Amino acid sequence: MDNTLTTHAAAGLLADKVAFITGAGRGIGAAAARLFAREGARVLLAARTEAQLKTVTEEVRAAGGTADYVVCDLGDPASVRAAVDRAVDLYGRLDVAFNNGAALGPSGPMDQVPEADLDYIYAVNLKGPWLSMVAEVAAIRATAGTGAIVNTSSVGSLMGNPELPTYGAMKRAVNSLTESAAVTYGPEGIRVNAIAPGSTLTEMIRDWEADSPGVIERLNALTPLGRVADPDEIAQAAAWLLSDRASYVTGTVLRVDGGLRA
Structure with missing residues (x-):
């Protein structure tokens, strides 16, 4: 690592922190x-x-960064706990976590969603963040002592969501879990927030577009900025919430939606 990179890392927003990220592939x-x-x-x-x-x-x-990976099934408690423990084993502690892993599920009216799909979306999008937060809080308590967690919600959790009813419902529940965790763990110095992205150019939205042609164009028409977000724009919001610069922010669901819900 050259001196320029070392200096940049030392001055970075998350300098010297250990971060665990789900849905990181x-x-x-x-x-x-x-x-x-x-x-x-x-x-x-x-x-x-x-x-x-x-x-x-x-x-x-x-690029000169420090990274490793672990295969993890968000619906499996043992797998989630082992993944979080791996961060501590590798780096000695856990400071921050970004619970981003999710599945989109089928689009269409709720009476047409198969029960098996509902169960799957629940396991990944709601049970997964719950399992992750439980493991992360334990790891932060035992090592760094204080820290921060950010969950990925969705702007679709903030309104009726007839096109993605199961996805919207689980993400709205994530908002509630986020707020409850913020109240519970704030006295210990563990902040918990969520981000609610608008339409973002990911594989997930491409899958939705394939299933419902024209959806990206329709969402862009409803978005004041008139475009989808780049994934890095969403990650920037998560990085700030996890950083010490957001030291007095907890229990919030931050919209990063190009003005869609303004």
Whole structure:
């Protein structure tokens, strides 16, 4: 690592922090892994697909960052606990966590959503963040003592969501979990917030577009900025909330939506 990179990392937004990121193999999570490392954090990437995790980890390392990965099933308590414990094993502590992993699920009216799909979306999008926060709070308590957690919600959780009813419902529940955790763990110095992205150019929205052609154009028409976000723009908001610059922010669901809900 050259002196320029060392100086940048030392002055970064997340300098000297250990960060755990779920859903880190692609999209917002992968962008967060790259950004957090550039901002000085040592990162552990978690997701289900090892090939994607390996690719992003190698990209971070090639840029001079410190990164490793662990395969993790967000619906499996043992898998989640092992992934969080791996961060402590690797880096000695846990300071911050970004719970970004999610699944989109089928689009369409709620009476047409198969029960099995509802159960799957629940396991990944609600149970997953709950399991992750429980493990992360325990790890932060036992090591760093204080820290911060950010959950990825969605602007679709802030309104009726007839096109993605199960996704919107689970994300709205994540907002409630976030607020409850902020109240519970704030006295210990553990901040908990969420971000609510608008339409973002990820594999997930491309899948939605394939399932519902024209959805990106419709969302852009409703967005004052008139475009989808780049994943890095969402990751920037998460990085700030996890950083010490947001030291008096907890229990908030921050819209990063191009003005969609303004």
